Amino acid sequence: MNSRIEQVTPEVVLPKAGLTGLLVNGEWRTPAKGKTLDVENPSRRQTLATIGASDEDDVKAAVAAASAAFPKWRRLASRARGALLTELGNRVTTNAEEIARVLAAESGNALRTQSRPEVLGAAEVLRYYGGVIAEQKGETLPLGPGLFSYSTREPLGVVGAIIPWNSPVVLAAVKIGMALGTGNTLVLKPAEDAPLAVIKIAELAADLFPAGVFNVVTGTGIDAGAPLAAHPNVAKVSFTGSLEVGKLVGHAVADRIGHATLELGGKSPCIVYPDAAAPAYVDATVAGIINAMRFARQGQSCTAGSRLYVHKDVWDTVMTKLVAKVKELKIGDSLDESNDIGAIINAERYSEVRAFIDEAINNGAQVLTGSLPPDVSEAKGFFPEPVIFAGVDNSWRVTREEVFGPVLVAIPWSDEEEVIKWANDTVYGLAAYVFTNDLTTALKATDQIDAGWLQVNRAGGQIPGMSYGGAKQSGIGAEYSIEGALEAYTSRKSVTINA
Ligand code: NAD
Secondary structure, eight states: OOOBOOOSSSSSOOOOTTTTEEEETTTEEOOOTTOOEEEEETTEEEEEEEEOOOOHHHHHHHHHHHHHHHHHHHHOHHHHHHHHHHHHHHHHTHHHHHHHHHHHHHHHHIIIIHHHHHHHHHHHHHHHHHGGGGOOOOOOOEEETTTTEEEEEEESSSSEEOOSSSSSHHHHHHHHHHHHHTOEEEEEEOOOSHHHHHHHHHHHTTSSSHHHHHHHEOOOOIIIHHHHHOTEEEEEEEEOHHHHHHHHHHHHHTTTTOOOEOOOOOEEEEEEEGGGGGGTHHHHHHHHHHHHHTTGGOOOOOOOOOEEEEEGGGHHHHHHHHHHHHHOOOOOOOTHHHHHHHHOOOOOHHHHHHHHHHHHHHTTOOOEEEOOOOOOOTTHHHHHHOOESSSSSSHHHHHHHHOOOSSEEEEEOOOOOHHHHHHHHSSSSSSEEEEOOOOHHHOOOOOOOHOOEEEEEEEOOTTTTTOOOEEETTTEESSSHHHHHHHEEEEEEEEEEEE
8 A cells, every 4th residue: 555645745744644534443554455546636737635535444444433423522511522623723823834835735725815714613603502512401391290202312323424626624514513413433534635624623633533433535526425324323314515426415314214415506696686786786786796705715615606687777887897896916836925715626626617608608708707718728826817708697507506606607687576586597596696775675586596595685695504405406404503413413312201
């Protein structure tokens, strides 16, 4: 087995040399078949590290370790489990800069605008669950004299968590916090393109939790993700990723009547009402549109507000300012503090994003800003500039499918009923953004748009404590809040007593 993590990019401190990425029963292991995978820095097209690639045998070992650790872990008082999560959050804060630099290098997400805030946010998430998890309460029901029922919230068993590469650290923190806090044990599978920052967090966690409570299997989706989703002893799968893979995971879990939460893709609308373009508000609205589109994360966000509907009366005002602001964004190496935007994750995704841009241009879309990026064979790093298209409608592929790149389509509207219809004209229902200062208008729009998370005059990320999950084909289940975590990671046990 020649897997190794070696220092190629001098500005980052990779997980300790010799670690394979496979954490089973509190030990760093070599994958059974000795397979490896390379992790690339997409800004530089350079291999950052070569780590172990797990397969079914390693997944079985990790699930066995998690199963063995479950009986004792579930009996620990929830506040004691919470204290360990709080400690992990504090360790992440102490090591935040190191983790953020690794994250920026492997994910291509710019250090200043994305990776550093993500790591600090992940620490906050862990401390949130650390504090609130003691609220793992049930209910009591008086049923008559001498007769009552009470319920408890029981952990499910082994949780298999599968995460994508676009915000791996915060997603790992959310799954660790919810699964372990509620008394389950965990096997976490990071994405093959961005596992290193998660491994750094696992290093901080390895001596904290009892052996087997927290396990990590690195590897590809086919070799490590699929066996984890299909394992008969995995009581619940928490999956965050694409709609296509979400369907496979849903099928695998259904076969054994397992529990599943699916957090999938989106094609979220962003509606601008005329009043939001008044002189006092227009700058904030434009900043909100840019934030909603997650241009600073190369558009690689499930909640990206990638369909922009601007009222025709304020189209010129909004679009002129929007284009000017987007042109100011600086693109380049994710580790360079001066850059706002980094690189697309890998060659395949870069080529797919490029194909969307190429197709729309060939079909006559009007390019308000941006251009066709170089072919992958000529690209030094995967840096497409942000693109804004006009002259398209809801029927175009670029308007209907999740591009997962910095590509925004802008469409003027004049009839409120029609724009709400356009907003809902999608298989997805993850997020939506509404810009208006009129409360009645905002309430009407949020009532009528089918999405799991609506933001009015705001376009930031999730905040610990809020409920989060998708409608329609964007997913099943809403986690994140303590109520969501309890629903998703525990089952109710009722006890009826006749005194
Ligand atoms: P992906 O579905 O390709 O991969 C996600 C994870 O699933 C990875 O760890 C991958 O290795 C694993 N996987 C792949 N094939 C598998 C299989 N057959 N069985 C089990 N696991 C498998 O997604 P991605 O490209 O890494 O991420 C981008 C997608 O994730 C986008 O669609 C985005 O919208 C979505 N996403 C959703 C949310 C949300 O909260 N709803 C958050 C972030 C990203």
